[in-house]
Amino acid sequence: MKFAHIGDLHIGKRVNGFSMLEDQRYILKQIIGVLQENKVDAVLMAGDIYDTPLPPIEAVRLFDEFLTHLVQLRIKIFIISGNHDSADRLAFAARLLEKNNVYIHSVFEGNTQPIAIEDKYGLVNIYMLPFIKPIQIRKIWQEEAEHILTYDDAVHLVIDKMELDKKQRNIIIAHQFITGAATSDSEELSVGGLDNISVDCFADFDYVALGHIHRPQKIIKNNIRYAGSPLKYSFSETSHKKTLPIIEIKEKNNMKISFIDLLPQHDLRKVKGLYKDITLKANYESTAIDDYISVTLTDEEEIPDAIGKLRSIYPNIMKIDYDNTRTGSNNVVDNTNTALQKKPLDLMNEFYKLQNNKELSSKQCDFAQKIIEEIWEEK
Known part of the structure; x- marks a missing residue:
């Protein structure tokens, strides 16, 4: 039987x-x-x-x-x-x-x-x-x-x-x-x-x-x-x-x-790499582009409307995330009393570095300092 x-x-x-x-x-x-x-x-x-x-x-x-x-x-x-x-x-x-x-x-x-x-x-x-x-x-x-x-x-x-x-x-x-x-x-x-x-x-x-x-x-x-x-x-x-x-x-x-x-109509698979490589026709034209896709971008800078642009190639893209120096960092924000002794601009610079793995530029520092001073004056 x-x-x-x-x-x-x-x-x-x-x-x-x-x-x-x-x-x-x-x-x-x-x-x-x-x-x-x-x-x-x-x-x-x-x-x-x-x-x-x-x-x-x-x-x-x-x-x-x-x-x-x-x-x-x-x-x-x-x-x-x-x-x-x-x-x-x-x-x-x-x-x-x-x-x-x-x-x-x-x-x-x-x-x-x-x-x-x-x-x-x-x-x-x-x-x-x-x-x-x-x-x-x-x-x-x-x-x-x-x-x-x-x-x-x-x-x-x-x-x-x-x-x-x-x-x-x-x-x-x-x-x-x-x-x-x-x-x-x-x-x-x-x-x-x-x-x-x-x-x-x-x-x-x-x-x-x-x-x-x-x-x-x-x-x-x-x-x-x-x-x-x-x-x-x-x-x-x-x-x-x-x-x-x-x-x-x-x-x-x-x-x-x-x-x-058992062979599915649409497979579930992952794609990882730089945006320019993932969108290069030579890299995707021989693949099943209508599969259900999870994309991990390794670009350091975020791509505007990446999922919308990628859907023009992969219509069934389900999710997108990034794997780069910023997302790979396991930094922890300092929430101890020592933070209270630091200047607002220093704290902001530390926070920015923890999130992005780089410090504020001089132009960003000038802009941030101006905003901080305006806030303090309103107090």
Whole structure:
């Protein structure tokens, strides 16, 4: 039996003010083609289907289109909710959808029973664990509430309640942060690692389909894996290679995982250099100028309306910043009592130097002194 593992679609997401909806439409269409070409039997969707609990109408319609295509291909679909989703909204029409082999487990209410599907090797048990918090689990199993203090406690208890038959093939879909996972800037994680769980709670599963982290990666073992988001959602992900894991499971302990590259409509990438070099036609004409771009200028002097001028070349430029002697300085303004003993012009000169890594010119000093004297005279 073949499974595809998808995580963190974040449909409806905006990156630096740019809507990703058409890019998401493009990549979902590509995913459908991959599933069809590889004759996948089921898809495991590991949460964060939408980017917000109240997704825009266009996002809901796009996900509806995606599900409809999958159902038409007679692919079984298993969906859990993530921390970005509204569990109750995602569960809408879940019972009706089961008739079309779409299984949604978004609101955890203590149900730990798997959905069993059968192939020539026997049963494969699909366990579905949406994003949970300790407070939810304490309410469900109140007699054990005093022992559920952390996210790790909560997940361990839920998995203990599953009572796995270790002789059968068991798969779990979960949306949590595993300690040690490599993160990026586009995830929403708890401060101080409060939402961390240890990987050992998944030790008895044949495959663990994780969501929450946007960088594709294994966690210690190949069968415990984050699929990652299908698109790059921050410039910290420019080096990431987005893939779609395909898991082929035969008899117990016989599993093969392959990875299909996902190619975006517009890549996210960084450009750095002097303004004159970045705008030189010979340097950009062979590049994908319609990618989503972050530009870092190394010019010492600020370029007036740089982002407006650069957009005539790179229409999808998202952000611009500078890396030069001024921005690279780690100088700190003196706020001690010694500053009170200095003349106003000296303080102004120091401040200017801290900000620009050079002193005021004689002309600037004369002008500043004139302004200072006018202020003092008004007092």
